[in-house]
Amino acid sequence: MTPADLSLTVLHAVRRAVDDGALRVDVPPLVKVERARPGGAGEYASNIALTLARPAGRTALDVAGILKERLRDAPGLQGVEITGPGFLNFSLRPDAGAELVRAIRESAPAYDSGSDTTLSAPALAAPTPSGGAFPPYGSSTALVGTVVRFAESAEARAALVTETVVRLLRAQGADAGFGGAERIHVRPGAYDPTGLGVDAARWALLRPAPQDRPLDGPPLLVQHERNPLFRVRYAHSRVRRLLVNGEQLRVTPAYETDIDAPALLGALGDHPAVLLAAARHRAPDRVARHLETTADALLAFQHTVLPLGDEKPSAVHRSRLALAEAAGTVLAGGLSVLGISAPDRI
Known part of the structure; x- marks a missing residue:
C-alpha cells in the first residue's frame, strides 16, 4: 500500500462515518498522510x-476512535493506533492487495440476475450459481438477530425499493420479509412501468435516493459514457x-x-x-453509486491490464488481470x- 492508497483508505473511512451519521462534517477532498514521526507507531500517520x-463538535480522540473503528478491517492495514492528542498511526500489510483479490475471486459464483427470480432467506445466506443470489463477498452476519417486516405496496417504486432492501438485509444476516411471508416473488417485467426495459427501469427507480425523483428514463438507454448505467454494465463486459x-x-x-491501482x-x-x-x-442507491465508482476505476485501469505491442506477458499482467476479474465479480x-x-458483451 502506497501513501496514496492509504490516503484514499482513510478518506473512505471518513466518508463512511459521515454516511453512517457518526460524524457531522463536510468530507474533505483529501486526507494527508506522512511518515510517522519519532514517538509515533507504524509506518505512516495522519x-x-x-x-x-472542531467542525464535528467532538474531541480529536473521539474522532480518531470513530475512524479507527472504520479502518479496523481495511485492506492493506495491519493495525491502527491512536497516539498523542488524536493522531492516527498506521502499520501496513505487504500482502493486503493479494488477500483482497483472493477473497473476491474465491467468492465468485456464476451470477444470474434474470427478471423472474424467487428469493428466500436460505438462498441469500448461502449463494448458489443461479437464482439471483447475493455474492458471498460483501455478505456478513452483522445484522443477525435483526427482524424486519415490511408492508406490501402496490406502488411500483416503493415495492421495488422494499424488495431490494430485503435482499440487502438478508445478505447481512437479518430476518427480513413482507409481513409473515417467507418468500418474495419477482415477476417478469414487474418493475418496468415506463416501458424502458427492466434494467433501465430498475436503475431509474433505485439509483436516486428514495426521497428524490426517479431518473429520466430515455437517457439510460443511450450507450454513452455519460450514461452511468451503461458505464457500469460496460465495465463488466470489458472484464469479460x-x-x-x-x-x-x-x-x-x-x-x-502488488499492483498500483489505489x-x-x-x-x-x-464494497462490504x-x-x-x-x-x-x-x-x-448507495449500492448503485458505489457501482459507478467501481466501474469508473476499472475503466481507467483496463488499458494497462494486458501486454501491448511487443511487450511480453509477465507476473504484472497476470496480477492486473486478476484484479480486473475481481472488479468484474x-x-x-x-x-x-x-x-x-x-x-x-455490449
Missing part, C-alpha cells in the same frame, strides 16, 4: 482527526473481454505482485461496508442485488 474535531483476450495471449489471472483497490475494499450501510439505512454482484443484468 492528523485528520485533529482537523475534523479482458479474460477472453488474456486466454488468447496465455495470460492467466493470478495476483502475484482507486480500484479502494473501491473493491469498500457499502452493502452493510445500504442495508442499515434502507438505501439501495463485484460489479456483477452489485448489479445482481439491484436485479439488473450484467452482460458479457
Whole structure:
C-alpha cells in the first residue's frame, strides 16, 4: 500500500462515518498522510482527526476512535493506533492487495440476475450459481438477530425499493420479509412501468435516493459514457473481454505482485461496508453509486491490464488481470442485488 492508497483508505473511512451519521462534517477532498514521526507507531500517520474535531463538535480522540473503528478491517492495514492528542498511526500489510483479490475471486459464483427470480432467506445466506443470489463477498452476519417486516405496496417504486432492501438485509444476516411471508416473488417485467426495459427501469427507480425523483428514463438507454448505467454494465463486459483476450495471449489471472491501482483497490475494499450501510439505512442507491465508482476505476485501469505491442506477458499482467476479474465479480454482484443484468458483451 502506497501513501496514496492509504490516503484514499482513510478518506473512505471518513466518508463512511459521515454516511453512517457518526460524524457531522463536510468530507474533505483529501486526507494527508506522512511518515510517522519519532514517538509515533507504524509506518505512516495522519492528523485528520485533529482537523475534523472542531467542525464535528467532538474531541480529536473521539474522532480518531470513530475512524479507527472504520479502518479496523481495511485492506492493506495491519493495525491502527491512536497516539498523542488524536493522531492516527498506521502499520501496513505487504500482502493486503493479494488477500483482497483472493477473497473476491474465491467468492465468485456464476451470477444470474434474470427478471423472474424467487428469493428466500436460505438462498441469500448461502449463494448458489443461479437464482439471483447475493455474492458471498460483501455478505456478513452483522445484522443477525435483526427482524424486519415490511408492508406490501402496490406502488411500483416503493415495492421495488422494499424488495431490494430485503435482499440487502438478508445478505447481512437479518430476518427480513413482507409481513409473515417467507418468500418474495419477482415477476417478469414487474418493475418496468415506463416501458424502458427492466434494467433501465430498475436503475431509474433505485439509483436516486428514495426521497428524490426517479431518473429520466430515455437517457439510460443511450450507450454513452455519460450514461452511468451503461458505464457500469460496460465495465463488466470489458472484464469479460479482458479474460477472453488474456486466454488468447496465455495470460492467466493470478495476483502475484502488488499492483498500483489505489482507486480500484479502494473501491473493491469498500464494497462490504457499502452493502452493510445500504442495508442499515434502507438505501439501495448507495449500492448503485458505489457501482459507478467501481466501474469508473476499472475503466481507467483496463488499458494497462494486458501486454501491448511487443511487450511480453509477465507476473504484472497476470496480477492486473486478476484484479480486473475481481472488479468484474463485484460489479456483477452489485448489479445482481439491484436485479439488473450484467452482460458479457455490449
